[in-house]
Amino acid sequence: MIRTRFAPSPNGPLHLGHAYAALVAHDLARARGGEFLLRIEDIDGTRSRADLAEQALEDLRWLGLVWDGPVVSQSDRLATYQAAGERLKAMGLLYPCQCTRAQIAAAATRQGPDGLIYPGTCRGRDVDTQGAAWRLDMTRAVALAGSLVWEDDIAGPQQARPELFGDVVLLRKEAPASYHLAATLDDAADGITLVTRGADLFMASHVHRLLQALLRLPVPCWHHHALLVEPDGRKLAKRRDAPSLADRRLAGEDGPALARALREGRLPAGLSLSTGVASYEPRP
Ligand code: GLU
Numbered sequence: 001m002i003r004t005r006f007a008p009s010p011n012g013p014l015h016l017g018h019a020y021a022a023l024v025a026h027d028l029a030r031a032r033g034g035e036f037l038l039r040i041e042d043i044d045g046t047r048s049r050a051d052l053a054e055q056a057l058e059d060l061r062w063l064g065l066v067w068d069g070p071v072v073s074q075s076d077r078l079a080t081y082q083a084a085g086e087r088l089k090a091m092g093l094l095y096p097c098q099c100t101r102a103q104i105a106a107a108a109t110r111q112g113p114d115g116l117i118y119p120g121t122c123r124g125r126d127v128d129t130q131g132a133a134w135r136l137d138m139t140r141a142v143a144l145a146g147s148l149v150w151e152d153d154i155a156g157p158q159q160a161r162p163e164l165f166g167d168v169v170l171l172r173k174e175a176p177a178s179y180h181l182a183a184t185l186d187d188a189a190d191g192i193t194l195v196t197r198g199a200d201l202f203m204a205s206h207v208h209r210l211l212q213a214l215l216r217l218p219v220p221c222w223h224h225h226a227l228l229v230e231p232d233g234r235k236l237a238k239r240r241d242a243p244s245l246a247d248r249r250l251a252g253e254d255g256p257a258l259a260r261a262l263r264e265g266r267l268p269a270g271l272s273l274s275t276g277v278a279s280y281e282p283r284p
Pocket residue numbers: 006007008009041183196197198201
């Protein structure tokens with residue numbers, strides 16, 4: 001049976017891009033008689049807000065979306081993330097890192113899919129573990145996991161290339177786990193068979209596939225959907241002025257009618273759907 005999920009981070013109000021993502025995940029599941037789950041990605045205690053999580057549920061109900069089972073919250077799963085981190089440490093795959101952002105920016109020379117590639121400063125060094133972030137030793141991890149493939153149901157089969165990211169942080173200084181570790185563990189725990197999310201996270205799936213292999217987790221299929229973009233080609237973002245779903249809802253707009261319009265590709269003026277964000281080629 002197919003099971004998808006929508007996994008918003010409650011650090012800002014949902015906007016039309018989220019509505020589109022939720023509809024895609026919901027409709028893919030329902031079209032095949034499957035289940036649609038809702039997960040609140042509130043692992044970052046400093047940025048997540050309970051009122052925004054509550055507001056997100058209201059927004060989804062307003063759109064006419066119904067999810068299966070109880071809402072899952074990452075803040076309930078901290079012990080799971082910690083246990084996985086300990087397992088990876090015991091496998092000799094994590095090392096502590098005390099570098100600041102500024103130090104990394106000064107020392108890094110290469111760009112990866114998600115910003116600068118960590119230059120490996122703390123790898124193999126005797127670093128104080130107190131308050132440290134823990135990074136994956138990517139070379140070791142890739143050597144252990146061997147060649148991996150994963151499947152995107154739009155883009156087709158993919159050779160996993162997690163090495164493009166370098167030594168990613170898995171246990172963060174200021175939060176219990178990184179997005180990569182938490183999302184991978186959650187999708188496994190929730191029995192997600194089709195990981196549905198925006199094309200801006202396409203490359204992250206390379207890392208998630210590696211983590212699945214290292215932690216012996218089931219391997220789902222992926223669906224990276226197009227993103228709603230503004231006239232300048234940039235995706236709608238919470239930090240810019242995308243009108244929130246809550247504003248529309250409270251202004252009395254018809255939620256199911258908006259959902260219908262998004263499903264039919266009738267987008268508000270100035271917005272379009274872009275798939276052009278899925279590709280990435282490493283820059284020298
Ligand atoms: N929480 C992420 C976001 O709001 C989604 C992550 C995912 O779907 O894997 O962008």
